[in-house]
Amino acid sequence: MSAQPTSARLIISVTLAGLLAGLLLAATYRVTQPLIEANQQKATETAIFQVLPGTDHFESFWAHDGILEPIENPLSIRADQQVVYLGRDGQNQMTGFAIPAAGPGFQDTIKVLYGFDPNKREIIGFQVLDSRETPGLGDKILKDPAFLGSFKHLAVEPVILLQTKGPPQHNNEVDAISGATISSRAIVNLLNKNLNPLLDLLSQKAQAEGGPHE
């Protein structure tokens, strides 16, 4: 270190250090990657069971060009694919569809998963997966009981509306959160936008399943 080190020495030492760091990171990646993917998968599964009451297991489909294409490996799903999960109860009867949707919120994209019953044509469950709404105001979309209660039996036709004045009067209205009207409206808009093009497809699929099983 006393004399000025040659550039060869500098290059070699930095290269060596980079190589070692790379090896260490590759090892960490190998250990943690399966766990990380399992965590994400588990988070999705938990959400599916939550928005489709009574669900025992589910199948994954890719909705595109008017068909539902079965997805064999859930890890192969790309972010730009519209996925639809078909939930089934213990007797293999359909409990509904769990549908992930995303749309612009007040600050950043809001990602949600909602449960849809194609026979009643109602939304029967709803959960926010990811959001960066204002803490204390917009983030009430995660926990406001009146707002979330609106999604237990929410008719989707002709269109979902936001009720900003008082409690909802009709079964297609969502109770807006006071102080978070923009975030509430963002949710309603993204649901309408996401479900509209899927409605026919999901009804067809439900009919193929044998309609209401009363």
Added chain:
Amino acid sequence: MSEKNLQSEFLKGIWQENPVFVAVLGLCPSLAVTNSCINGLAMGAATFFVLVCSSILVSALKSVIPKPVRISMYVLIIATFVTIVDFSLAAWLPDIHKALGAFIALIVVNCLILGRQEAFASKNPVGLSIADAMGMALGFTLALTLIGGIREILGNGSLLGFSLFGPHFEPWVIMVLPPGGFFTLGGLLMVFQYWKDRKQARLRAEQNREPLVKGPMVV
């Protein structure tokens, strides 16, 4: 601090040279992730791991690392440990990882860590470097936990997720929003500066008195 010992190197980071309140380093995470006590604590713990590991490595390799490329070496070492923390949190503590988000990766550019490598670990033996890193990291963790705690109590009416004041407390929402970070940090810096000023004033007063008590002194 002419003679260095483990204890004083460890303690100085916690109080006397606290990285946040005295040195005013690492402010980005101190402001950004301290909207709750647990987030501050987790950020502090992640920084603790990275700082201590990097200091050990930099101190152990200080005679091998060529001077002209030392900064890039430090950054490489720090970045490696940060990525390990990032992966590990995502694998074993996904909730914390989600809450801290991009700020885990940003530990790389926390000037507190790079600063300790350049100012301390690269010039001192491993033992002292560990003591210094642990003290500094602990001081940083305490500072972040304190800021997070204050902001959570005022802005959310809870501490570590437990509601403190019951349902009728109207939270002071701005404290968990970005401006609250500046208010809290500013207030705490003011308190620390006040203490420092008072201590200095007392020291000066004692020095002025000394010659009278002990008789004439050659200066």
